[in-house]
Amino acid sequence: MPGLIETEFRAKRRAGRKLLVPYITGGYPGWQDAIRACAANGADAVEIGIPFSDPVMDGPVIQQASQAALEAGVTPQSVLDEVPGLDVGIPLAVMTYYNLVHHPGPERFAANLQRAGISAAILPDLPLEESDPWCAAAASHGIEAIMLAAPTAPDDRLPQVAERACGFIYSVGLLGVTGERSSLAATATDLAGRLKAITDKPVLVGVGVSNAEQAYQATRVADGVIQGASVVRRLMETGPDSVGEYVAGVRDAIDAD
Amino acid sequence: MSMNPDTLLAPPDHTGRFGDFGGRFVPETLVPACQELEAAFNEAWADSSFRAELDEVHRLYSGRPSIITECKNLSTQLGIRLFLKREDLNHTGSHKINNVIGQTLLAKRMGKKRIVADTGAGQHGVASATAAALMGLECKVYMGAVDVERQALNVFRMKLLGSEVESVHSGSRTLKDAVNEAMRHWVANVADTHFCLGSVVGPHPYPYMVRQFQSIIGDEAHAQIGDLTGAMPDVVVACVGGGSNAMGIFSGFVDEPGVRLVGVEPAGGAAIGKGVPGVVHGMRSNLMQDEYGQVEEALSISAGLDYPGVGPEHSYLSSIGRADYPSVTDDEVIAGFRLLAEAEGIIPALECAHAVAWISREAPRIQGQTVLMNLSGRGDKDVAQMMKILADADGDT
Numbered sequence: 001m002p003g004l005i006e007t008e009f010r011a012k013r014r015a016g017r018k019l020l021v022p023y024i025t026g027g028y029p030g031w032q033d034a035i036r037a038c039a040a041n042g043a044d045a046v047e048i049g050i051p052f053s054d055p056v057m058d059g060p061v062i063q064q065a066s067q068a069a070l071e072a073g074v075t076p077q078s079v080l081d082e083v084p085g086l087d088v089g090i091p092l093a094v095m096t097y098y099n100l101v102h103h104p105g106p107e108r109f110a111a112n113l114q115r116a117g118i119s120a121a122i123l124p125d126l127p128l129e130e131s132d133p134w135c136a137a138a139a140s141h142g143i144e145a146i147m148l149a150a151p152t153a154p155d156d157r158l159p160q161v162a163e164r165a166c167g168f169i170y171s172v173g174l175l176g177v178t179g180e181r182s183s184l185a186a187t188a189t190d191l192a193g194r195l196k197a198i199t200d201k202p203v204l205v206g207v208g209v210s211n212a213e214q215a216y217q218a219t220r221v222a223d224g225v226i227q228g229a230s231v232v233r234r235l236m237e238t239g240p241d242s243v244g245e246y247v248a249g250v251r252d253a254i255d256a257d
Numbered sequence: 258m259s260m261n262p263d264t265l266l267a268p269p270d271h272t273g274r275f276g277d278f279g280g281r282f283v284p285e286t287l288v289p290a291c292q293e294l295e296a297a298f299n300e301a302w303a304d305s306s307f308r309a310e311l312d313e314v315h316r317l318y319s320g321r322p323s324i325i326t327e328c329k330n331l332s333t334q335l336g337i338r339l340f341l342k343r344e345d346l347n348h349t350g351s352h353k354i355n356n357v358i359g360q361t362l363l364a365k366r367m368g369k370k371r372i373v374a375d376t377g378a379g380q381h382g383v384a385s386a387t388a389a390a391l392m393g394l395e396c397k398v399y400m401g402a403v404d405v406e407r408q409a410l411n412v413f414r415m416k417l418l419g420s421e422v423e424s425v426h427s428g429s430r431t432l433k434d435a436v437n438e439a440m441r442h443w444v445a446n447v448a449d450t451h452f453c454l455g456s457v458v459g460p461h462p463y464p465y466m467v468r469q470f471q472s473i474i475g476d477e478a479h480a481q482i483g484d485l486t487g488a489m490p491d492v493v494v495a496c497v498g499g500g501s502n503a504m505g506i507f508s509g510f511v512d513e514p515g516v517r518l519v520g521v522e523p524a525g526g527a528a529i530g531k532g533v534p535g536v537v538h539g540m541r542s543n544l545m546q547d548e549y550g551q552v553e554e555a556l557s558i559s560a561g562l563d564y565p566g567v568g569p570e571h572s573y574l575s576s577i578g579r580a581d582y583p584s585v586t587d588d589e590v591i592a593g594f595r596l597l598a599e600a601e602g603i604i605p606a607l608e609c610a611h612a613v614a615w616i617s618r619e620a621p622r623i624q625g626q627t628v629l630m631n632l633s634g635r636g637d638k639d640v641a642q643m644m645k646i647l648a649d650a651d652g653d654t
């Protein structure tokens with residue numbers, strides 16, 4: 001049975017809406033207000049980063065935000081403890097790295113997410129072949145295990161990823177780590193197109209979708225976008241209000257025909 | 258697990274695991290590259306022409322086989338019979354060249370144009386830069402900012418050899434972060450770039466592949482020590498950072514049940530001694546981490562061992578009780594460094610001074626035994642750092 005995010009995203013897609021998921025580094029000063037600002041300005045869900053010491057899929061901006069949060073004493077539990085109080089009316093996902101799941105154990109980690117009211121999790125260093133223990137634990141706690149698909153995947157791998165994915169499929173936009181780029185890579189729409197051809201689960205492009213214009217381009221093929229570095233940079237430079245303004249701008253762009 | 262019960266040297270199972278350790282925990286982007294590398298390595302390793310080419314570069318370029326030296330003075334002093342496997346005499350000054358020659362030959366065979374490498378002490382970086390120059394590959398090396406400073410000589414060597422060296426300022430600014438940055442670079446350049454990992458760490462097939470490339474140390478040593486003493490050693494000792502020089506020499510003796518295997522970790526980077534299983538750098542292995550699973554920073558005098566993780570095969574050998582992993586303190590290492598220099602006229606790398614330190618501490622309990630130590634590298638790179646340490650120590654007294 002599809003979970004909250006997949007159910008809502010399918011319904012919104014049916015209604016003609018493109019999906020927007022901003023990423024906010026949990027524990028970074030102002031993160032709760034930033035999430036509220038996202039929700040108030042057209043986000044369909046928010047991805048909360050749980051800072052990890054060794055974020056190999058992140059570029060300089062998100063690395064810096066994670067490191068600052070860790071230095072301030074932020075822990076996975078201190079982030080999750082704040083989640084019930086957010087009360088934003090849209091589903092929340094976490095994005096983190098597998099060791100923070102492995103250390104308590106997938107069961108306990110999934111239970112912790114469930115208790116906090118988190119709907120889904122994204123683990124970018126957990127590929128398909130290693131995902132059984134996590135997916136089983138997530139399923140037993142009603143957590144949607146969002147799977148990533150990469151531009152390097154051969155055609156026979158994509159259906160396996162799609163089959164395994166819950167919530168939506170995270171279509172990695174380029175060969176590289178998170179961070180803003182001057183243009184949308186051709187791989188972004190290529191991969192989204194390949195995925196759309198083989199699955200009816202929602203397909204969202206993330207990594208390297210850097211502004212409203214690029215979000216518009218990506219959503220001509222994909223069902224939605226995830227915006228990370230461009231959001232976190234604004235949070236770090238100018239605070240939660242500027243995050244809200246930015247998200248509103250992206251919303252307008254992807255709503256245009 | 259599909260391991261052959263007759264040998265501990267069997268390849269890992271199809272998921273890349275030695276027992277419960279290893280695997281392939283990488284972003285989806287890198288999965289096809291790891292699969293491609295695994296297939297290419299297995300094919301090349303089974304191909305006698307690849308092995309002959311590798312052997313020729315070892316003999317005519319690196320200077321293999323490396324000799325074994327009996328340390329008569331130190332043996333008398335410690336009451337043991339001590340032999341050194343002289344990986345310090347290889348071209349570029351350490352065992353790292355064994356792995357790098359293998360990986361760069363493989364990279365060329367796979368049609369890659371560039372290599373990217375991580376380095377701690379700079380020995381793997383220098384070896385990579387050297388092999389890249391030899392084979393006409395472009396080379397980029399990531400090195401933590403702390404290490405760039407304490408191993409300045411090696412940074413300059415890499416540049417002389419035509420490589421680009423990038424200083425890494427994230428995290429603990431040491432080897433762990435250099436590996437992260439090299440992996441990020443690989444994610445972005447995976448089509449034409451080979452990730453030349455420097456130890457028996459990382460996602461499958463690296464721990465296995467690097468062990469195979471380093472097994473030449475153990476193969477040679479097994480024959481040499483037999484010729485010299487007519488018997489197997491009682492103890493085989495090596496320092497352990499990621500664990501490649503240790504796996505290299507262990508592989509010659511792991512199937513000899515009478516031989517005790519000892520991997521010496523730094524007290525400040527004791528992944529097996531103080532860590533618990535975790536997942537970082539693509540592998541499940543012992544890892545120093547906090548109560549939530551954040552990776553802890555290692556803190557060692559030696560840049561090459563300043564690493565909070567360890568190769569999965571070491572975690573496996575430890576879990577089945579086949580090898581022991583004691584640790585030594587920085588002060589013991591400094592004493593070990595001086596001991597080998599003064600007693601034998603050999604200045605060891607700070608990394609292998611860890612093995613010397615353990616031997617001299619353990620000597621009273623292993624009297625009369627034959628000990629084979631892997632001298633994984635020479636100490637030239639550490640002379641400037643030791644000059645400072647010893648001057649500061651003198652200043653204190």
Ligand SMILES: Cc1ncc(COP(=O)(O)O)c(C=O)c1O
Pocket residue numbers: 351352377378379380381455456457496497498499500501502503560561562606608609633634635
């Ligand atoms: C001389 C020497 N020995 C040992 C090491 C540690 O690596 P490993 O544990 O993989 O042998 C290094 C790493 O830089 C080194 O330079």
